[in-house]
Amino acid sequence: MPTDVLGTPLQFLKGVGPRRAADLEKIGLVTVEDLLCRFPIRYEDRGQFATIASLRPGQRASVQGEVLSAHVRPTRRPGFRIFEMLVRDPSGSIRAVFPNQTFLKDVFKPHQRVILYGAVEVRPGTGLQLASPDYEILSGEAGDAGEPADDHTIHTGRIVPVYEKAGTMTPKLQRMLVHQALQLVGPPGGDIDDPLPAALRRTLDVPDRRSAFEAAHFPPAGARLDELNAFRTPAQQRLIFEEFFLFQAGLLLKRRRQRADRKRRSIVIDDRVRDAARAVLPFKLTGDQKRAVKDIVDDMARPEPMNRLLQGDVGAGKTMVGLLAALVAMENGFQVAFMAPTEILADQHVLTIRRRLEASRFRVVSLTGSVPAKRRREILAELQAGSIHLVVGTHALAEDAVAFRELGLVIIDEQHRFGVVQRAALRGKGVNPDVLVMTATPIPRTLSMTLYGDLDVSVIREMPPGRVPVKTMAKAESRREEAYRVVRAAVDAGRQAYIIYPLVEESEKIDLRAATAMAEHLAAAVFPQYRVALLHGRLKPDQKDRVMASFAAGETDVLVSTSVVEVGVDVPNATVMIVEHAERFGLSQLHQLRGRVGRSGHESTCILLYQSPLTDSGKARLQALVETDDGFVIAERDLELRGPGDFFGTRQSGLPTFRVGDLARDAAIMEHARREASDWIATDAGVAELAGRLRHQWKARFGLAEVG
Ligand code: ADP
Numbered sequence: 001m002p003t004d005v006l007g008t009p010l011q012f013l014k015g016v017g018p019r020r021a022a023d024l025e026k027i028g029l030v031t032v033e034d035l036l037c038r039f040p041i042r043y044e045d046r047g048q049f050a051t052i053a054s055l056r057p058g059q060r061a062s063v064q065g066e067v068l069s070a071h072v073r074p075t076r077r078p079g080f081r082i083f084e085m086l087v088r089d090p091s092g093s094i095r096a097v098f099p100n101q102t103f104l105k106d107v108f109k110p111h112q113r114v115i116l117y118g119a120v121e122v123r124p125g126t127g128l129q130l131a132s133p134d135y136e137i138l139s140g141e142a143g144d145a146g147e148p149a150d151d152h153t154i155h156t157g158r159i160v161p162v163y164e165k166a167g168t169m170t171p172k173l174q175r176m177l178v179h180q181a182l183q184l185v186g187p188p189g190g191d192i193d194d195p196l197p198a199a200l201r202r203t204l205d206v207p208d209r210r211s212a213f214e215a216a217h218f219p220p221a222g223a224r225l226d227e228l229n230a231f232r233t234p235a236q237q238r239l240i241f242e243e244f245f246l247f248q249a250g251l252l253l254k255r256r257r258q259r260a261d262r263k264r265r266s267i268v269i270d271d272r273v274r275d276a277a278r279a280v281l282p283f284k285l286t287g288d289q290k291r292a293v294k295d296i297v298d299d300m301a302r303p304e305p306m307n308r309l310l311q312g313d314v315g316a317g318k319t320m321v322g323l324l325a326a327l328v329a330m331e332n333g334f335q336v337a338f339m340a341p342t343e344i345l346a347d348q349h350v351l352t353i354r355r356r357l358e359a360s361r362f363r364v365v366s367l368t369g370s371v372p373a374k375r376r377r378e379i380l381a382e383l384q385a386g387s388i389h390l391v392v393g394t395h396a397l398a399e400d401a402v403a404f405r406e407l408g409l410v411i412i413d414e415q416h417r418f419g420v421v422q423r424a425a426l427r428g429k430g431v432n433p434d435v436l437v438m439t440a441t442p443i444p445r446t447l448s449m450t451l452y453g454d455l456d457v458s459v460i461r462e463m464p465p466g467r468v469p470v471k472t473m474a475k476a477e478s479r480r481e482e483a484y485r486v487v488r489a490a491v492d493a494g495r496q497a498y499i500i501y502p503l504v505e506e507s508e509k510i511d512l513r514a515a516t517a518m519a520e521h522l523a524a525a526v527f528p529q530y531r532v533a534l535l536h537g538r539l540k541p542d543q544k545d546r547v548m549a550s551f552a553a554g555e556t557d558v559l560v561s562t563s564v565v566e567v568g569v570d571v572p573n574a575t576v577m578i579v580e581h582a583e584r585f586g587l588s589q590l591h592q593l594r595g596r597v598g599r600s601g602h603e604s605t606c607i608l609l610y611q612s613p614l615t616d617s618g619k620a621r622l623q624a625l626v627e628t629d630d631g632f633v634i635a636e637r638d639l640e641l642r643g644p645g646d647f648f649g650t651r652q653s654g655l656p657t658f659r660v661g662d663l664a665r666d667a668a669i670m671e672h673a674r675r676e677a678s679d680w681i682a683t684d685a686g687v688a689e690l691a692g693r694l695r696h697q698w699k700a701r702f703g704l705a706e707v708g
C-alpha cells in the first residue's frame with residue numbers, strides 16, 4: 001500500500017501557516033490531494049520570449065534578461081512607494097514597476113538573470129514599462145514558499161497554469177504550492193493512491209496518476225495549448241475520467257444495494273386491478289404512455305422497490321401514467337404520496353385525480369403548507385390510520401410529523417426542484433416503497449446520468465394525438481400592441497390567454513409591483529371588455545385557488561401571472577402565451593412556459609417580448625425557442641449556453657460538485673466512465689475493490705446526501 005501522502009494537510013507546505021491554512025480551507029482545500037485537484041482554469045503560453053526592443057504597448061509578453069538596477073522609489077502620494085527595476089537583454093532595456101511591493105528590494109539584486117511576464121504599458125515621459133509582471137529568478141537565492149530550482153521555472157518561460165483567484169489564493173500562490181506538493185508526493189510514476197483499479201488503468205492505457213497531476217498543472221515542453229485549454233490532454237482526461245468513474249461506480253453500487261432491498265409485499269395485477277385502471281381512463285394512452293405504464297407496473301410487481309424516472313416533455317401526459325401507478329398501489333391496499341413542487345400544482349393534481357377517481361372508493365386529500373392547523377391534524381391522523389388513500393402535497397409531505405399506515409408508492413413530480421434530502425425523507429415513511437420520479441424538463445443525457453444514474457428510466461417522447469405545434473415568435477417590446485391583437489383574436493374566438501411577468505428573488509418586490517400594475521393597466525385600458533385576473537405566489541391560498549379555478553373554468557379570459565404557472569398547470573382552452581421580458585428567463589423555463597399552451601387541437605401562439613438590446617446569449621435563447629419545440633433539443637442547447645450549474649436555474653438541483661470534471665464540457669467522458677463503471681460493478685471482485693473506497697469517499701467527494 002502506498003502511504004497516504006496525498007492526504008497530507010496543506011499546513012505542511014512551506015508558506016502555509018495556520019492563517020493561510022484557514023483561508024485555504026474556506027475554498028475547500030485541506031489536503032495535498034485537494035490542491036492537486038484544483039485544476040487551472042486555463043493555460044497561458046509564456047514560453048516564447050520577446051526581445052525587449054520588439055515590445056509594443058498593449059501586448060502581454062515574456063522577456064528574459066539581466067537586472068541592471070533595483071530600488072524603491074517614493075511617490076508624491078504619502079506612504080505610497082514603488083519598487084522599480086531595470087532589466088536588459090541584448091536588444092535593449094525596459095523598466096518593471098511593482099507599486100507598493102517594497103519587499104521586492106530584498107528579492108531582486110543587480111546581475112540576476114530573470115524572466116518577466118506581464119502587460120507592456122507606455123507611461124508619458126518615461127517610455128515603456130512592465131506593470132507588476134510575474135517574475136522568476138534564474139540565478140541567485142531561491143525565495144520562500146517553494147521557489148523552484150534554477151533550471152525549472154513555474155510562473156514564466158513555459159506554458160503556465162492560470163488558476164482562479166479565491167480569497168488570498170492567487171494564481172501565483174497556487175502555482176508555488178502545487179509545485180511544492182508535486183515534490184512532496186514523489187517522482188512521476190511513483191506509487192501514490194489511485195482510485196482507478198490497476199487492471200482498468202492497464203486496459204485504458206492511461207498515464208499514471210502522479211504524472212497526470214504534473215502534466216495537468218505544469219504541462220511538458222511541446223504540449224499543445226489548444227488541447228490544454230480544451231482539457232483534452234491525456235493527463236487531464238485521465239483525471240476527469242477518474243472522478244466520473246468513482247461517481248458512477250457509487251451510483252451503480254447504490255442501485256445494486258437497492259435491488260437487495262425488499263418491499264413489504266409485491267403488487268398483484270389481476271383482472272380487478274385492470275378493470276379499475278380501464279375505468280379511470282378518459283382517453284386512449286399513447287404508445288409511449290403504455291410502455292411507461294408497463295415498465296412501472298412490472299417494477300411494482302417485483303419484490304424489490306421500484307426506483308424509476310419518468311421523463312417526458314411538457315404535455316406528454318405523465319400525470320395519467322402516475323395516476324395509473326397510484327391506482328394499482330391503492331387497489332393493492334397501499335397508500336400513495338404524490339409530491340408536487342408548488343401548491344398550485346398540488347391543488348390541480350388533486351382536482352384532476354379526484355375527478356378521475358370519483359366513482360372509486362379511494363379518498364384523495366391535499367396537504368400543503370397552507371392547510372389550516374386543525375384540518376392538518378385531522379389529515380395526519382387519517383393518514384396514520386390509513387383512511388386516506390392518496391395524499392397530494394408539496395414538500396410539506398416530507399415533514400417529520402407526516403406518517404402513514406402503509407405507504408407503498410411515492411410519486412414525485414418535477415423532481416429536480418426537490419433536494420435529494422426531501423426525496424429520501426418521503427421514501428423513509430414507508431418500508432422500501434416504490435418510488436416514481438417524474439420530470440417535465442427534458443434533461444440532457446449527461447445530466448440525467450449524473451442526477452438519476454441510480455434510477456431506471458422511462459421516456460415519453462410521443463405527444464398525445466391532435467396536438468398542433470405552438471407558433472412561436474420573438475418581438476421587441478415596442479411591438480407589444482401586435483401581441484395584444486393576438487390575444488383579442490383568441491379571446492373573441494372563445495379561447496384564453498396567459499401574460500407572464502418575470503419574478504426573480506433578488507428583485508421580487510419590484511417585479512411583483514410591476515406585474516400588479518400591469519394587470520391593472522391591462523384590465524382597465526387594454527382589455528376592458530375581457531375578464532382579467534392576476535395570479536402570483538404571494539396571494540393567499542384560497543385567493544390563488546379561486547383565481548386558478550376561475551381560469552380553469554373559462555370564467556377568466558386573460559390570466560396575468562408571474563412564473564408560478566411555469567410548472568404543470570393544465571388549461572387546454574388557453575392558446576396564447578405572452579412572456580414579458582423573455583430575455584430574463586432561462587431557455588428551459590421558457591420552454592416550460594410555452595408548454596402551458598398548445599394543449600388542445602386549437603392553434604396556439606407564444607410571443608416572447610424582449611427588451612432591446614439583447615445580449616448574445618439572450619438572442620441565442622430566444623432563437624432556439626423559435627426554431628424548435630423539441631424539449632430534448634432545447635435542453636441540450638440550454639446546457640451548452642448556461643453550463644450545468646445554472647441549467648436548472650436553482651441551487652437545490654441536487655447536482656453533485658465535481659472538482660475537475662465539467663458536465664457540459666466533458667459529457668463524452670461521463671458516458672465512457674459510466675460504461676466502465678458498469679462493467680466493473682458487474683463483477684463481485686470489482687465491487688470488493690471499490691466498495692471500501694466508495695463508502696469512505698463518495699459522500700464527501702460529491703457533496704451528496706445518501707439518496708433514497
Ligand atoms: P405532463 O406530462 O406535462 O404532466 P399532463 O399529464 O398534464 O402532461 O397532460 C397534458 C394534457 O394532455 C392533459 O390535459 C391530459 O389530460 C392530456 N392527455 C394526456 N394523455 C393523453 C392521451 N393519451 N390522449 C389525449 N389526451 C391526453
Ligand code: MG
Binds near residue numbers: 440
Ligand atoms: Mg405534469
